[in-house]
Amino acid sequence: MKELAGKTAVVTGAASGIGRAMADRWAAAGMSVVLADIDQVALDVAVAEVSEVGPAAGLPVDVTVASEVEGLLAFTIDRFDRAHLVCNNAGVAGPPGHAPHELTVEDWQWVLDVDLWGVIHGVRTFVPHLLAHGDGHMINTASQSGLTSGSVISAAYYAAKHAVVALSECQFHDFAARAPGVNVSVLCPGPVATNIMNDEARRPERFQTVPAPVATEHSEAVTAALWDVIASGRPPHEVADIVHDAVINDEFYIYTDPNIIESVAARHRAIEQRGYPTTGRMDADVAGG
Numbered sequence: 001m002k003e004l005a006g007k008t009a010v011v012t013g014a015a016s017g018i019g020r021a022m023a024d025r026w027a028a029a030g031m032s033v034v035l036a037d038i039d040q041v042a043l044d045v046a047v048a049e050v051s052e053v054g055p056a057a058g059l060p061v062d063v064t065v066a067s068e069v070e071g072l073l074a075f076t077i078d079r080f081d082r083a084h085l086v087c088n089n090a091g092v093a094g095p096p097g098h099a100p101h102e103l104t105v106e107d108w109q110w111v112l113d114v115d116l117w118g119v120i121h122g123v124r125t126f127v128p129h130l131l132a133h134g135d136g137h138m139i140n141t142a143s144q145s146g147l148t149s150g151s152v153i154s155a156a157y158y159a160a161k162h163a164v165v166a167l168s169e170c171q172f173h174d175f176a177a178r179a180p181g182v183n184v185s186v187l188c189p190g191p192v193a194t195n196i197m198n199d200e201a202r203r204p205e206r207f208q209t210v211p212a213p214v215a216t217e218h219s220e221a222v223t224a225a226l227w228d229v230i231a232s233g234r235p236p237h238e239v240a241d242i243v244h245d246a247v248i249n250d251e252f253y254i255y256t257d258p259n260i261i262e263s264v265a266a267r268h269r270a271i272e273q274r275g276y277p278t279t280g281r282m283d284a285d286v287a288g289g
């Protein structure tokens with residue numbers, strides 16, 4: 001999408017971090033912006049601040065609930081007539097440093113429902129609208145953890161993010177065949193300095209494990225190291241600038257950390273050579289490598 005000014009962007013997870021930075025970036029580009037988030041307090045602040053730059057509106061939305069995402073489309077049409085740039089971005093990391101079998105059913109459901117189903121609901125809801133008016137771009141936020149895997153972030157996160165990459169690739173093929181004016185990109189950031197490590201504060205009650213699992217020495221050590229890696233990640237506004245340029249230039253895979261290319265290549269070499277799975281850049285970062 002070469003021209004952004006005068007069009008409308010919709011961003012989920014817009015109250016914080018990468019989503020908030022994208023909302024700011026789209027407003028600076030002259031777009032109207034619809035911000036959606038589960039955190040109403042932070043959302044209200046974000047909407048007020050983005051409104052100082054341009055037209056903005058906010059809706060509390062839990063992306064795990066299909067009807068709420070459908071409500072987001074209706075809200076967008078009501079306020080701004082149509083959506084053009086849709087950022088399925090809301091996400092959580094889940095408990096770090098646990099083996100896949102140690103995550104509870106609620107852990108798995110929470111992370112998959114937000115990180116994968118949140119995107120699926122966005123795709124099912126917004127794509128027919130984009131196809132109908134024919135001028136759109138969808139950004140699905142995955143992660144470098146959607147291109148590699150490892151042991152430091154929750155296995156549910158890796159699984160969800162790999163699925164978001166695959167889903168986005170399927171959309172690419174579909175749009176290429178039928179919709180020249182509609183595009184899709186998958187955002188695969190490396191570490192970004194956001195609030196994602198505070199995600200437990202946004203875990204809805206139905207995804208709580210009762211009683212809460214006891215943290216292990218290992219999970220506490222990994223969590224502490226991951227806090228440091230995230231805190232020293234790229235500023236979100238730099239990621240938003242990268243996404244902006246990718247939309248203008250119609251790029252599909254969007255990276256924020258050039259270091260991930262080698263770990264992606266190593267993973268693919270292992271697959272080609274029938275080797276053993278490699279770990280991603282994040283494991284090396286957490287280990288201080």
Ligand SMILES: NC(=O)c1ccc[n+]([C@@H]2O[C@H](COP(=O)([O-])OP(=O)(O)OC[C@H]3O[C@@H](n4cnc5c(N)ncnc54)[C@H](O)[C@@H]3O)[C@@H](O)[C@H]2O)c1
Nearest residue numbers: 013016017018038039062063090091143191192194195196
């Ligand atoms: N920070 C990183 O290092 C990093 C790296 C790669 C990918 N990502 C991805 O970027 C995206 C944004 O994360 P962030 O790092 O900006 O974190 P963040 O915690 O700062 O922002 C995430 C936002 O999503 C919202 N959210 C959580 N659950 C929700 C739900 N059920 N419905 C609606 N909103 C919900 C939160 O309230 C929060 O405002 C996520 O998909 C994340 O997986 C982040």
